Amino acid sequence: GAGVSQSPSNKVTEKGKDVELRCDPISGHTALYWYRQSLGQGLEFLIYFQGNSAPDKSGLPSDRFSAERTGGSVSTLTIQRTQQEDSAVYLCASSLGWRGQGQETQYFGPGTRLLVL
Amino acid sequence: AQKITQTQPGMFVQEKEAVTLDCTYDTSDQSYGLFWYKQPSSGEMIFLIYQGSYDEQNATEGRYSLNFQKARKSANLVISASQLGDSAMYFCAMTPYSSASKIIFGSGTRLSIRP
Numbered sequence: 282g283a284g285v286s287q288s289p290s291n292k293v294t295e296k297g298k299d300v301e302l303r304c305d306p307i308s309g310h311t312a313l314y315w316y317r318q319s320l321g322q323g324l325e326f327l328i329y330f331q332g333n334s335a336p337d338k339s340g341l342p343s344d345r346f347s348a349e350r351t352g353g354s355v356s357t358l359t360i361q362r363t364q365q366e367d368s369a370v371y372l373c374a375s376s377l378g379w380r381g382q383g384q385e386t387q388y389f390g391p392g393t394r395l396l397v398l
Numbered sequence: 399a400q401k402i403t404q405t406q407p408g409m410f411v412q413e414k415e416a417v418t419l420d421c422t423y424d425t426s427d428q429s430y431g432l433f434w435y436k437q438p439s440s441g442e443m444i445f446l447i448y449q450g451s452y453d454e455q456n457a458t459e460g461r462y463s464l465n466f467q468k469a470r471k472s473a474n475l476v477i478s479a480s481q482l483g484d485s486a487m488y489f490c491a492m493t494p495y496s497s498a499s500k501i502i503f504g505s506g507t508r509l510s511i512r513p
Contacts, residue, residue: 314499323489323506324443329499337499370441380495382450385431387501389443 283307285390287373293396294363302358302393306375313356314387315340315348316372324372330356331378363397370394400425402490402504410510411480418465419475419507421490427451429495432473434464437506438486446488449473477509485511 286305294300306313315327326340330350341347345364350356360367374387401424411417423432432449449457449464457464465474473492477484490504 312499314501318441324503326499326501331498372443374443380429380431380493380498383431383448385493385501386433386445386448388445389435391440391442394441 285373285375285388287371287390287393289393290391291394291396293398295398296365297362299359299361300363300395302360302371302373302395304356304358304373304375304390306354306356306373307388308354310375310377310388311353312376312378312387313350314374314376315356315358316374317369318372318392319369327358327371360395363395365397368395368397400427400492400494400500400502402492402502404490404504404507406507407505408508408510410512412512413482414479416476416478417480417484417509419477419488419490419509421473421475421504423471423473423490423492423502425471425492425494427494427496431493431495432464432466433491433493433501434462434473434475435489435491436484436486437489443489447475480511482511482513485509 288303313330316324329337345361348358370392372392374389376387377384403422430451434446436444447459461478463476487506
């Protein structure tokens with residue numbers, strides 16, 4: 282079946298502009314995650330959705346970052362008034378949402394490479 | 399504290415040799431999952447293998463096997479007969495079952511395969 286898809290694959294924007302990043306999870310996956318990865322670094326957790334609810338937003342770095350998920354499927358990560366330090370690869374992952382027997386395995390999309398000039 | 403430690407920032411291996419990537423973890427949870435992911439230069443995170451904390455046998459997936467030593471809290475990845483395409487960054491990760499959302503990643507090991 283289809284994997285996790287993300288769009289756009291690349292985004293160049295000017296400082297101060299808003300951007301929207303989209304994630305389409307694997308069909309049937311109830312859990313969805315957003316991460317950020319700066320060049321040469323590990324993954325930084327941003328937010329977790331279970332269905333349309335976001336029980337863990339602890340990783341969002343500032344109130345300029347927000348995310349929503351509709352219909353238990355597609356999610357959008359919005360960054361308002363972008364700053365140069367927001368430049369990174371934004372990765373989305375989805376999982377079945379259960380714990381045990383590998384059902385918590387997260388499958389990642391190809392990422393969106395964001396460059397803020 | 400919950401933590402993953404990968405002590406090898408980089409490794410060079412000759413093609414067709416086996417390679418072991420080290421991973422140790424720290425958690426107070428009795429139930430957890432352990433994972434390895436591969437990240438090639440393209441940037442995508444590719445799931446390789448999973449081991450549950452209650453699984454008695456080591457997980458295997460093709461050329462990948464996970465050497466799980468629970469008492470030592472170690473979950474090393476073994477790649478048999480390495481190939482040039484195995485050159486990538488490898489991340490060890492853990493999901494403690496006490497948290498629905500948390501997945502903890504190690505800092506990664508960059509593996510380079512020499513022809």
